[in-house]
Amino acid sequence: MSGRLGGKRVLVTHADRYIGPPVVDLFRREGADVVADETDCTTGPEVAGEVVAAAGAVDVLVANFAGPHRRMPVTSMIGDVTAFADEEFQDYLDELVWPLLRVVRAALPAMIERSSGKIVAATSATPERAIPGLAVYSAARGAQNAFVQVAGAEAAPHNVQVNALGPAHIKNNMYYTDAMLADDAVRESFESQIPAGRLGEGREAAELALALASGASDFMAGQVVPVSGGWAT
Numbered sequence: 001m002s003g004r005l006g007g008k009r010v011l012v013t014h015a016d017r018y019i020g021p022p023v024v025d026l027f028r029r030e031g032a033d034v035v036a037d038e039t040d041c042t043t044g045p046e047v048a049g050e051v052v053a054a055a056g057a058v059d060v061l062v063a064n065f066a067g068p069h070r071r072m073p074v075t076s077m078i079g080d081v082t083a084f085a086d087e088e089f090q091d092y093l094d095e096l097v098w099p100l101l102r103v104v105r106a107a108l109p110a111m112i113e114r115s116s117g118k119i120v121a122a123t124s125a126t127p128e129r130a131i132p133g134l135a136v137y138s139a140a141r142g143a144q145n146a147f148v149q150v151a152g153a154e155a156a157p158h159n160v161q162v163n164a165l166g167p168a169h170i171k172n173n174m175y176y177t178d179a180m181l182a183d184d185a186v187r188e189s190f191e192s193q194i195p196a197g198r199l200g201e202g203r204e205a206a207e208l209a210l211a212l213a214s215g216a217s218d219f220m221a222g223q224v225v226p227v228s229g230g231w232a233t
Contacts, residue, residue, distance in 0.1 A: 001183025003031025004214050010062060011035045011055040013103060018066035018174050019122050019167060022202035023209050030210060034101045041065070041099035048102035061211045062109045064122040065099045066174040067092055067137065067227070073180040078133035092140035100144050104151055104162070112158040120212040121148050121157070122205075125166035125226035145224045161217050168228035169193075195230030232233040 010027050015019050015036035026090075026132055035055040040046045068091050071077055074203060079088070104119055107194045111117025122180035142232045144171060152162035168175060169190055176199060208227045211217060226232040 003029065004210060005060070006031035007033075007197070008059040008194075008213075009035070009055075009057065009225045010060040010213065011037060011052065011058045011220070012062040012064060013037050013039070013041070013051065013099070014064045014066055014196075016173075018064055018172060019165075019170070019171050019202055019205045019209065020062075020064045020207040021173070023062055026203065026206040027075035027213070028208055035205040035225045035230060041102070042094045045102065048099055049106040052103060052106035056105065057110065058107065059116070060118045060120065060215065061103065061210060062122065063100050063103050065096050067140075069174070072174050073177045074175040075180055075186060077137055079134040080133070083134050088134040089139070090136055092166055093143075096140045097143045097147075101147060103144075104147075108151070108155060108160065108162075111160045112155065115159045117160045118213050118217065119151070119162040120209050121162075121164035122209065123131075123148065123164045123166050123224060125168035125224075125228045128164040128166070128168075128226060145205050148224055152220075156221035161212075161220055162219050163212045165205060165212060166224050166226040166228070166232065167205045168226060168231050169198070170202060170205050170227065172202055172205075193225045194229040194231050198229065200229055 010032045012020055012024055016038045017026050024034050027034050038049050039051050123144040124141040126138045148164040155162045205227050
């Protein structure tokens with residue numbers, strides 16, 4: 001089968017959220033057999049393992065998780081570090097951190113056994129810079145990034161590559177929604193912070209995910225690569 005992922009079976013979690021839709025579209029056009037899973041992994045600690053088991057033997061796992069819908073878009077997430085409620089941070093742990101840890105734990109053993117596989121986590125570049133108002137979100141994304149770094153180092157001797165892309169200021173259906181960006185003042189306030197002078201498109205994040213899912217990442221281990229138009233480098 002033609003394409004950069006011809007013949008590869010790929011599991012994409014939260015396929016309907018964040019960068020899931022453009023990843024599913026691009027990977028299918030590149031020849032992958034994509035399992036586009038939309039399961040809510042917060043309903044129990046066993047769910048992530050069930051998702052992996054149901055997908056069968058996968059060559060690539062795209063561990064894409066976004067925060068709770070009720071806290072979106074990004075303009076609704078701003079809050080003073082002295083005023084956040086415990087349940088706010090717990091929400092991010094439940095929606096972002098635990099699902100990533102559990103899905104990687106479930107998928108990695110089979111990849112290690114056959115000495116082949118790619119895990120691509122869609123995390124965030126947010127922890128790379130201090131953003132006043134996003135303390136608890138940045139903390140949760142930072143936990144994801146730290147996990148990827150160590151998991152990548154442990155998997156590397158087995159010819160399994162675990163890496164992440166860190167989107168920031170990328171249009172998507174969770175954080176930077178069309179409705180939010182329809183406000184010119186809001187959109188321009190974000191664009192003014194980005195060296196590229198614009199927000200990114202989902203397809204641009206998906207292209208980086210594709211590189212990390214293909215042979216282009218064979219000599220990468222535990223890397224978190226920002227895709228942010230120069231906002232994080």
